[in-house]
Amino acid sequence: MVKSRRRNPLKRKRREMIKFKSSEIRKEFFGECTDGEISFDPRLRFITYAFATYAYTMFKVDVMVIDVLRTQEQQNILYLSHPDKAVVDKYKQLPWTSHHQYGRGVDVVILNGADVIVDEMLLFLNSRVKYGKDNEVTALWHTIPEGHVHIQVRSNIKNETVIH
Numbered sequence: 001m002v003k004s005r006r007r008n009p010l011k012r013k014r015r016e017m018i019k020f021k022s023s024e025i026r027k028e029f030f031g032e033c034t035d036g037e038i039s040f041d042p043r044l045r046f047i048t049y050a051f052a053t054y055a056y057t058m059f060k061v062d063v064m065v066i067d068v069l070r071t072q073e074q075q076n077i078l079y080l081s082h083p084d085k086a087v088v089d090k091y092k093q094l095p096w097t098s099h100h101q102y103g104r105g106v107d108v109v110i111l112n113g114a115d116v117i118v119d120e121m122l123l124f125l126n127s128r129v130k131y132g133k134d135n136e137v138t139a140l141w142h143t144i145p146e147g148h149v150h151i152q153v154r155s156n157i158k159n160e161t162v163i164h
């Protein structure tokens, strides 16, 4: 008897909507591990899925999460080892904290994403998810350590991030 070559659709592996740089990053994203006292803000999971779904639906490109939680030590290393001396000096004078240190930031890259796609993606997210504070946005292009989209939410859950 010839075995059917038709595959069982129920056994087909589902496509993952979001890719992850490492298994550690994936655990941080899903709240399966915390970095000290920090845990990932669940609002960012929802926003990142919306971002990745839009990227794939509109442009057929994948989104990869490259950074989630960050300690003060990691923040120091990131900015003090920066190749641009101006960045290092600025950080030394007044070291600033990052949304990542509070679990309220996530960095993503759009795989094979042309600049025009990145612009569209920032517009998509910022026009729908308001940060809720003047001069601040939910998604922005950031180049430290390398080019990526930084997505952030404010600290107080009540009435601060408006999704519409």
Ligand SMILES: [Zn+2]
Residues within 6 Å of the ligand: 100, 105, 106, 107, 142, 149, 150, 151
């Ligand atoms: Zn970031």
